Amino acid sequence: MNKNDKDIGFVETGYFTFGEEEWDELKLESGQSIGPVTIGYETYGELNKDKSNVILIEHTLTHDAHAAGFHKGDLRGGWWDEMIGWGKAFDTEKYFIVCSNVLGGCKGSTGPSSINPATGKQYGLTFPVITIKDMVEAQKRLLDHLGIEKLLSVSGGSMGGMQALQWVASYPEKVRSVIPIATAWKQSPQQLAFAEVGRQAIMKDPNWKNGNYYDGEKPESGLSLARMMGHITYMSEASMEEKFSRRLKNGDYSFSFDVDFEVEGYLHYNGNAFVKRFDANSYLYITRALNYFDVSGDKLIRPNREIDTKFLVISFLSDWLYPSWQSREIVKFLMSRQQDTTYCEVQSNYGHDAFLLEYEEETRLIKHFLERITNEK
């Protein structure tokens, strides 16, 4: 078997639908219900006989179920392809990896751009406001469907880390270990503020039309603005300096408002690329879920509750969007609750993006942690 045979290779997104009957609908934190709900998901590796090798990978605000391998006709691999595969951190030789698109998303799972069967039209703003807990509930249904009762681990960066923490808060007995990366157990007011400016950019776009834009022009100006601002927060000062410094695209100032600096071109490029692949209403719903998320303190592990879950918490020193102090807050609480906890602050210049880029360091940390968890079964 050569190395290529061990690669994940081509993958396809699968779909699971539930809640077609009222009794089976997903009950949401808001008190509303929704059904039917479809969840897009991918799996990598093989489920072992006693179903004890399952790792759930959780994605960020703008990612999807396609975490690893390749889709036919697309040269780009999954968003965490460096981390998932034969011999990698999440080793598909050993583990069965599941990654699903979040509820409220636009990449295979039911969200505001999905057709509401009651009306035959896209939900738009009639889609109920959902939370990170609701996303985890939908995943739980998927795992029930796959016959998986317990997770060896659940991991993700940024919003993915929040979902991982939510799994502990919701189903501690089902989670043997958790690896939250570059995340927080609740957003700070600065994070709330950035989210609100992103949403306002979308909602102030005349094409947004209170969310009813699916038959016409889309609010691309607003969505691209939100994305441009987002990109600033994903990088660090140091990585921007290294990547762009004050370099000019055309050698000299144009004395105009055209793109002069390379960093301006980068923001434009990414803003324009994003609107082709993401739904503006999903951006609103998912950022709102981020705002509402709060599993701080006893909400993470209920008082007088003993749980077996083991924690590996990772943060990055130049990440100013989800700074290390937010990870330390979680770690301090876990230690006060005598929880088996490993914490690592990784030195990196990549800012929040580090969790997608520092895969060598992450691999070293995660690989051995997962081996320990596996051996302790």
Place this chain on the structure above:
Amino acid sequence: MNKNDKDIGFVETGYFTFGEEEWDELKLESGQSIGPVTIGYETYGELNKDKSNVILIEHTLTHDAHAAGFHKGDLRGGWWDEMIGWGKAFDTEKYFIVCSNVLGGCKGSTGPSSINPATGKQYGLTFPVITIKDMVEAQKRLLDHLGIEKLLSVSGGSMGGMQALQWVASYPEKVRSVIPIATAWKQSPQQLAFAEVGRQAIMKDPNWKNGNYYDGEKPESGLSLARMMGHITYMSEASMEEKFSRRLKNGDYSFSFDVDFEVEGYLHYNGNAFVKRFDANSYLYITRALNYFDVSGDKLIRPNREIDTKFLVISFLSDWLYPSWQSREIVKFLMSRQQDTTYCEVQSNYGHDAFLLEYEEETRLIKHFLERITNEK
């Protein structure tokens, strides 16, 4: 004389116009010229006999010539009223203070919202792109008009600090001392990026109409968005936590996209207030001037040039928009050039706003520095 008699009290903005003839126009860095140019300005205190007590105060992106005292009918004092007045840091008992609105602004000085005498209509985007150097040239004309040949000091925070540094670069022999606060000698790529997102918010607003909006609806959505984002960068994580934390306006989540968190309400309030007092095109022009500013290294003091100017550089530890390392860069250069330099990193939680709020600490530093400069004459 009681304390109130020493207050600055009511002030009025004065106006000086030059460049009405072609030979007298302002030559700009872009190679273009502009005239006539009006500069709005205020003065506080009395000019002494030998005109040796003049301090020039420079304002930020969104401030104006009204730095101290009160305008009739307006209960709010000038933007640096805590710093300018009898017995204050910039002591009007001793010094003659001049503050002028920048070229390109919308508060009394000629800018894109001014009437172009050649057309009888607002300049809009036909206004030439201006630089910090051009702003200083316009101020130089004002000082010439006032008969002032030498400055005891020039000071300002943020963009005001850039103008102060530009004075040294342009006219070192006219500047006995400089007090740049919370500033940089060139913008970092992160600062360039925030500026570009702010401009794009304005330029993507359909009411912007390529800058020709003066007869109709103004691009208020875009300008308020730019301002909301700006406010995030002016505060620190710590000051946001103290001021808002995750407090809710109405006690519970609304499960909607309405304002739930106090920090959201704050951004909306400030965005809406800003559009009533500021011109969107001025925002474009002035942020572009910030982008183009660069007096790093030998551009600040030419090689083999000895100058007498003394420096007091002040930064604030929680300021992440103009972080202390940018001030340290200036200080290190000044020390390498054997320049008389004092540097202070002030401990503060207020972020970039600190230069407007930490006036007690600033007063201690500036008062004694100015006394030293005065005594050394």
